Amino acid sequence: MxxxxxxxxxxxxxxxxxxxxxxxxxxxxxxxxxxxxxxxxxxxxxxxxxxxxxxxxxxxxxxxxxxxxxxxxxxxxxxxxxxxxxxxxxxxxxxxxxxxxxxxxxxYCSDFARELGLNMTRDFYDTFLEADEDLLLGTQIFPVNGLTTAEYNEKLRQMFVRDISILNAGQKAACFRTLARLPVELIHFAPVGQKAMEAIAETLHAPDTFDLEILRIQQLDTYAGRCK
CATH class of the missing domain: 3.30.70.260 (ACT domain)
Known part of the structure; x- marks a missing residue:
């Protein structure tokens, strides 16, 4: 500390x-x-x-x-x-x-996606998640595995293309990239639900997958008072 x-x-x-x-x-x-x-x-x-x-x-x-x-x-x-x-x-x-x-x-992941050549506005990902939603935190790490810079960037672009498709289908998520971290690390906050689980399954079965850690989380807004 x-x-x-x-x-x-x-x-x-x-x-x-x-x-x-x-x-x-x-x-x-x-x-x-x-x-x-x-x-x-x-x-x-x-x-x-x-x-x-x-x-x-x-x-x-x-x-x-x-x-x-x-x-x-x-x-x-x-x-x-x-x-x-x-x-x-x-x-x-x-x-x-x-x-x-x-x-x-x-x-913001949207800024990173633009650096990779994708047309994604900053507000494409959510900036607010409902307090009463069941949530998860997904940490994605993209190993280099001997790829060239061009191949690595294309792998990242394809991940964002899948993200765009998933979000356009109605899934909510907030996303950030850890600055200067190599291999690239992205963190997603998203509601847990049928669409979310289908999106995770689609991601895991996509080609050139990445390391993925999923944690269940809850909003601090649920802490409204002390224990009685």
């Missing part, structure tokens, strides 16, 4: 010319995993509610998505950080609580 904390504190001191200006959202979005360690007498619901309330009140940090992994004490956030020095609000709170955390810069 302390390595991550020191890294973020160093990050907060960099000028915005390095990190990006407030309008440059790609350079200022992050996925954060917060791990609540096992502790005797811990009220997990109250702790998660405190995290939810704290991040909602941060200045110059907007919560785009907030989830909890089902079955594990892990909170998953996607954040837009408008001012780098605002990180200290969050990291100091997490350090005081003794929570471990991991931060990964991300950007």
């Amino acid at each position: 302390f390595l991550v904390l020191f890294g973020l504190l160093a990050l907060s001191c960099l000028p915005l010319s390095v990190l990006g200006v407030p309008e440059d959202r790609d350079a200022l979005m992050y996925r954060m995993n917060i791990y609540l360690p096992p502790k005797e007498g811990r009220d997990e619901k109250a702790d998660i509610l405190e995290i939810k309330t704290t991040v909602a009140g941060l200045t110059d940090i907007k919560v785009l998505f907030s989830f909890k992994e089902l079955g594990n004490s892990v909170v998953i956030l996607v954040l837009r950080v408008d001012k780098a020095c605002s990180w200290a609000q969050l990291t100091s709170f997490l350090a005081r609580k003794g929570y471990e955390f991991k931060v990964m810069p991300v950007y």
